[in-house]
Amino acid sequence: MAQDSKSEIKKYYLPEGLPAPRAARTGVDKEYWDATKRHELVVQKCNSCGAFQWGPEVLCHQCHSFEMGWQKVAGRGRLYSWVRCWNPVHPALKDACPYIVAVVELPDAGNIRMVGNLLGDPHQNPPFDSAVEAVFEDHPDATLVQWKVTAK
Amino acid sequence: MSEYTIKDKVAVIGVGETTYYKRAQAPVSEFRLACEAIIKAADDAGIDVKDIDGISGYADDRNDASRLATALGLKHLGFAGMVWGGGGGGGSGAVGNAAAALVAGYAKYVVVFRALAQGQFGRFGQAPVTNSVSGAPAFTAPYGLYVPAQWVALRTRRFMHQYGINQEPLAAVAMADYYHAQFNPRAVMYGRPLTRAEYDKSRWIVEPFHLYDCCMENDGSAALILTTADRARDAKQKPAYLMAAAQGSNYRHNATVENSADYASSNFKTLAPRLFEMAGITPKDVDCAQIYEHFSGAVMISLVEHGFCKPEEVMDFVTYENIIAPKGKLPINTSGGNIAECYMHGLELVNEAVRQVRGDSTCQVPGAKISLVASGPMVSPVTDLIVHSI
Numbered sequence: 385m386a387q388d389s390k391s392e393i394k395k396y397y398l399p400e401g402l403p404a405p406r407a408a409r410t411g412v413d414k415e416y417w418d419a420t421k422r423h424e425l426v427v428q429k430c431n432s433c434g435a436f437q438w439g440p441e442v443l444c445h446q447c448h449s450f451e452m453g454w455q456k457v458a459g460r461g462r463l464y465s466w467v468r469c470w471n472p473v474h475p476a477l478k479d480a481c482p483y484i485v486a487v488v489e490l491p492d493a494g495n496i497r498m499v500g501n502l503l504g505d506p507h508q509n510p511p512f513d514s515a516v517e518a519v520f521e522d523h524p525d526a527t528l529v530q531w532k533v534t535a536k
Numbered sequence: 537m538s539e540y541t542i543k544d545k546v547a548v549i550g551v552g553e554t555t556y557y558k559r560a561q562a563p564v565s566e567f568r569l570a571c572e573a574i575i576k577a578a579d580d581a582g583i584d585v586k587d588i589d590g591i592s593g594y595a596d597d598r599n600d601a602s603r604l605a606t607a608l609g610l611k612h613l614g615f616a617g618m619v620w621g622g623g624g625g626g627g628s629g630a631v632g633n634a635a636a637a638l639v640a641g642y643a644k645y646v647v648v649f650r651a652l653a654q655g656q657f658g659r660f661g662q663a664p665v666t667n668s669v670s671g672a673p674a675f676t677a678p679y680g681l682y683v684p685a686q687w688v689a690l691r692t693r694r695f696m697h698q699y700g701i702n703q704e705p706l707a708a709v710a711m712a713d714y715y716h717a718q719f720n721p722r723a724v725m726y727g728r729p730l731t732r733a734e735y736d737k738s739r740w741i742v743e744p745f746h747l748y749d750c751c752m753e754n755d756g757s758a759a760l761i762l763t764t765a766d767r768a769r770d771a772k773q774k775p776a777y778l779m780a781a782a783q784g785s786n787y788r789h790n791a792t793v794e795n796s797a798d799y800a801s802s803n804f805k806t807l808a809p810r811l812f813e814m815a816g817i818t819p820k821d822v823d824c825a826q827i828y829e830h831f832s833g834a835v836m837i838s839l840v841e842h843g844f845c846k847p848e849e850v851m852d853f854v855t856y857e858n859i860i861a862p863k864g865k866l867p868i869n870t871s872g873g874n875i876a877e878c879y880m881h882g883l884e885l886v887n888e889a890v891r892q893v894r895g896d897s898t899c900q901v902p903g904a905k906i907s908l909v910a911s912g913p914m915v916s917p918v919t920d921l922i923v924h925s926i
Contacts, residue, residue, distance in 0.1 A: 404668045405677075405678050464694065465794075467693060470739065470743070474663040480680070482740075485681045496795060
């Protein structure tokens with residue numbers, strides 16, 4: 385649960401009305417979206433050579449095997465980059481600015497990166513490379529993976 | 537030198553553009569804008585429009601080459617090509633493709649063009665409204681990560697963190713673009729000078745980009761005509777010979793969900809060495825550069841990746857005094873560029889490089905012989921060119 389500056393409890397970090405994520409029809413990322421509903425984080429890992437890969441793709445960029453598997457990983461990462469967004473680029477964001485978009489590196493998964501919002505005060509200035517942890521945000525159609533700075 | 541090069545085998549012999557408008561202000565259709573710019577470029581070159589026999593585009597241009605050839609009554613079409621990629625990354629590459637077509641003998645006069653009418657069509661800086669997303673956008677759009685300003689900012693901030701860079705180089709780029717535009721009557725921001733106080737006070741779009749760190753959104757069209765060196769010798773204008781052109785992308789640069797192997801990069805690291813090798817020059821030989829600025833931060837990284845300074849030197853090198861014409865160490869974006877002349881997806885930067893080496897820029901660098909254009913930082917592919925006068 386995110387809190388805005390007025391301490392009003394919000395259901396989601398960003399307002400409703402943004403498009404809901406759907407698994408691709410090709411099935412390339414179905415396991416990821418199924419796993420988030422179970423509050424698990426999984427990433428692509430090659431069954432043949434063991435390389436981690438993100439975003440999902442139909443074959444391994446290292447060994448060209450088409451046998452891509454999935455690895456459950458801990459919801460822990462490093463805050464690789466983040467930005468505070470002030471311009472509503474979608475009508476649903478009209479009253480939601482500023483908000484923070486974060487890029488998180490997963491050291492437990494070959495340093496692949498994921499994108500999410502950084503929960504908490506949108507005016508915070510967290511140091512780069514801060515430890516962050518995953519927070520699962522359940523929506524009716526899908527579960528998003530958000531991040532928050534890990535308490536020291 | 538390898539025989540497999542386009543170096544000095546082709547030249548730009550004409551440039552042209554329509555009036556540049558603010559977004560959605562063009563009174564005519566995008567297709568008509570394209571036709572007008574092509575006619576103006578041919579007129580500048582002193583050739584009959586109907587002698588154009590090649591059309592080169594980029595950025596998924598909506599104005600089909602065959603429709604243009606038909607509407608303009610071209611005698612025949614010998615080459616029609618497009619650079620992959622939907623952004624401004626293909627501007628120099630479209631010139632490179634034109635050069636390749638000329639050297640291969642596919643065509644004798646090739647036009648490169650770009651046309652935009654964002655009133656007639658959609659905007660680039662706004663997300664399409666849909667109920668659901670799948671594929672790569674499913675991992676970003678639900679978090680409000682939609683537009684280039686945001687992902688360019690993410691990469692820029694990582695670069696700034698790694699090298700201890702503050703807002704100053706970004707402000708310098710925005711201020712230099714506005715300064716140069718004040719000399720350029722074609723510029724949308726002509727007569728609209730920008731003070732540093734106004735820059736500092738302007739609203740954030742996405743940190744670290746203020747409003748003035750971002751390109752405009754415009755309507756209009758730009759075009760240029762290339763031909764072979766032997767034909768160029770008889771041209772009405774002083775030819776701007778193509779020293780080099782290159783396309784490129786770093787290893788897995790376009791990995792989705794912000795997974796470029798080298799993240800804080802403008803994507804020129806593998807391209808720039810090939811470009812300079814083809815041209816047979818080094819960065820210090822460049823008299824002025826036109827560095828695609830969708831967002832100011834990408835310019836500073838592009839300058840580094842072309843060897844104009846080291847990342848540790850950005851704070852000292854990318855200063856307002858160093859990048860303004862006529863006396864800066866490396867004047868850049870001397871027409872005002874995407875930020876203050878017109879956001880014509882960088883084709884206005886190519887026309888400006890040509891004008892600089894012809895000697896008829898509105899912000900002329902004295903004695904400029906060599907100008908470099910870097911198109912579309914951070915997208916893939918990115919493309920470059922270098923023109924010079926002989």
